[in-house]
Amino acid sequence: MRVILAEDSTLLREGLVRLLAEEGHQVLAAVGNAELLLKAVTEDPPDVVVADVRMPPTHTDEGLRAALEIRRRLPSVGVLVLSQYVEKRYATELLTGESEGVGYLLKDRVVQVDEFLDALERVAGGRAAFDPEVVRQLLGGTTHTDPLARLTARERAVLAEMAQGHTNAAIARRLHISQSAVEKHTNAIFDKLGLTGGEGYSRRVLAVLRYLGS
Amino acid sequence: MRDMVRRVVRCAVGLIWGAAAAVVELLCTVLAGLVLLPVVAWPRGRRAVLRPVLAGARRLTELERARLRIWLRFHVPPVYGDTQAAGYVAGRWPLGLLGAVVMLSVAIGLGYGTSWMYLWLLVDDIRETEAIAYTSLGGLFLLFLAVQGILGVAELEGKLARRLLGPHHPEALERRIAELSASRAAVVDAVNDERRRIERDLHDGVQQRLVALGMLLGRALRSEDPDRVDRLLRQAHEESRNALEDLREVAWRIYPTTLDEAGLRAALETVAERASVPVRVEYGLTGEPLRAVATVVYFVVCEAVTNAVKHAAPSRIVVEVGSREGALYVSVEDDGRGGANASGSGLFGLARRVAALDGRLEVSSPPGGPTLVTAELPCA
Numbered sequence: 018m019r020v021i022l023a024e025d026s027t028l029l030r031e032g033l034v035r036l037l038a039e040e041g042h043q044v045l046a047a048v049g050n051a052e053l054l055l056k057a058v059t060e061d062p063p064d065v066v067v068a069d070v071r072m073p074p075t076h077t078d079e080g081l082r083a084a085l086e087i088r089r090r091l092p093s094v095g096v097l098v099l100s101q102y103v104e105k106r107y108a109t110e111l112l113t114g115e116s117e118g119v120g121y122l123l124k125d126r127v128v129q130v131d132e133f134l135d136a137l138e139r140v141a142g143g144r145a146a147f148d149p150e151v152v153r154q155l156l157g158g159t160t161h162t163d164p165l166a167r168l169t170a171r172e173r174a175v176l177a178e179m180a181q182g183h184t185n186a187a188i189a190r191r192l193h194i195s196q197s198a199v200e201k202h203t204n205a206i207f208d209k210l211g212l213t214g215g216e217g218y219s220r221r222v223l224a225v226l227r228y229l230g231s
Numbered sequence: 232m233r234d235m236v237r238r239v240v241r242c243a244v245g246l247i248w249g250a251a252a253a254v255v256e257l258l259c260t261v262l263a264g265l266v267l268l269p270v271v272a273w274p275r276g277r278r279a280v281l282r283p284v285l286a287g288a289r290r291l292t293e294l295e296r297a298r299l300r301i302w303l304r305f306h307v308p309p310v311y312g313d314t315q316a317a318g319y320v321a322g323r324w325p326l327g328l329l330g331a332v333v334m335l336s337v338a339i340g341l342g343y344g345t346s347w348m349y350l351w352l353l354v355d356d357i358r359e360t361e362a363i364a365y366t367s368l369g370g371l372f373l374l375f376l377a378v379q380g381i382l383g384v385a386e387l388e389g390k391l392a393r394r395l396l397g398p399h400h401p402e403a404l405e406r407r408i409a410e411l412s413a414s415r416a417a418v419v420d421a422v423n424d425e426r427r428r429i430e431r432d433l434h435d436g437v438q439q440r441l442v443a444l445g446m447l448l449g450r451a452l453r454s455e456d457p458d459r460v461d462r463l464l465r466q467a468h469e470e471s472r473n474a475l476e477d478l479r480e481v482a483w484r485i486y487p488t489t490l491d492e493a494g495l496r497a498a499l500e501t502v503a504e505r506a507s508v509p510v511r512v513e514y515g516l517t518g519e520p521l522r523a524v525a526t527v528v529y530f531v532v533c534e535a536v537t538n539a540v541k542h543a544a545p546s547r548i549v550v551e552v553g554s555r556e557g558a559l560y561v562s563v564e565d566d567g568r569g570g571a572n573a574s575g576s577g578l579f580g581l582a583r584r585v586a587a588l589d590g591r592l593e594v595s596s597p598p599g600g601p602t603l604v605t606a607e608l609p610c611a
Binding site for chain 2: 026028029032033035036039076101124125127128129130131
């Protein structure tokens, strides 16, 4: 994969560059602020961008703004946002509009190298990757409690996995159930939430997420 | 008895002068009123006229203060404002005239009270002895009352001067309350700023290091190559030491425990040891100051030293702590490039902290240096 990194902490930036290089990915640029990120992406669009939410000068949400800007200008570029905290607002903002190839991970999740690389692959491939913690909070804090309350515990687990952007095969593996069981659960979930099956799984996931995050 | 007589005579002279001054004051008040009348609605003109009027009022008030001090033994502190002086001049003349009336009564009482004497000497044939006796008694009684009056008016003079020229109690209280409200709000702000800084310290320092450490370990776990694993583990080991170091730094910045355990002097010496520039501490206090004061002094020194090292590139820093006239002073001087911004967040936060203890913080930092940060705190 061709990757561009934006992270103001030199330490983490270097660490990520090394990690990605070791995994055989190509890091086109590694920058420390949103302005340089936009410039680098415009000059040579990568497959995926990894951006920290808080970056100079104001350390509020420059990274997120840049990510949204990239989504708008170059929809083919995947965007994975790293955040210190779960900010529902940010997650929801990323989910509005054409939201394929987006991801929102807690920064600490980078420590789980496998999960991080997996999320990066998914986002680069035009799918979604949401931090389990983000999903948990979106599920927990949703106002649509009624349809959710009708889900069984198992269906909730499947929904949470799905919302993170995992495929049915991956969900089956992660929950130690058969793939056909997962399919059965997903159909039940869509029925209960009143979502008609669209085409492609990520859109369905995002529809679910959007529904939860609205 | 002799003292009493002396006092009465002294006050009497004071009242005579006061009466003369009252005439001048009355004339001046009327004149000032007439001059101010045409310009009352015209601010610029009013200011131009007021200036000489107020200067005149001050001069008259100074004369009055001298009179009160010399003849009536009243000491009025010279802390009044120009407007107060004008008010005093405009308000005192009736009392001066009352003093004149009292002195006139003294003269009349003296005249009648002593009438029997000169009648005795000058007139051969006295017929109205009874009338003369009554007149003399009446005169003596009036004299007695008038002497009492002298002391009474003198007392009133003093009271009026204190009232009109002294510090205004309600005003002073209000000013103090406003000061306290402002400094209290400033302290709350300063505390919030510090919390924000601590949060940033934790996130931008400690957390990044821990994430980096986790990444190194994660990479080591994924790697098939034993050499690389070995190298990554070494790096991770190094990184964990750095993370601990950072954590210690942050904790130290939040609150220096040395201050509690070993006192201000030890804490300041630790600051000096930790600085990357030579710092000399001249500690001139005999006892340990109050905890609140010590903490503020510590933070002043810490922040000033950190600022100097970070921005001014000095070759040496001198920290001085001592007491002078019941106040504790602290100064931090560096020979760096100067140009420190006193309204910058760090120094501004310090100024607020110092103000909360009724102290003053001053920063002098011309371009090219040297930078001198001084703080003075009461209650050493």
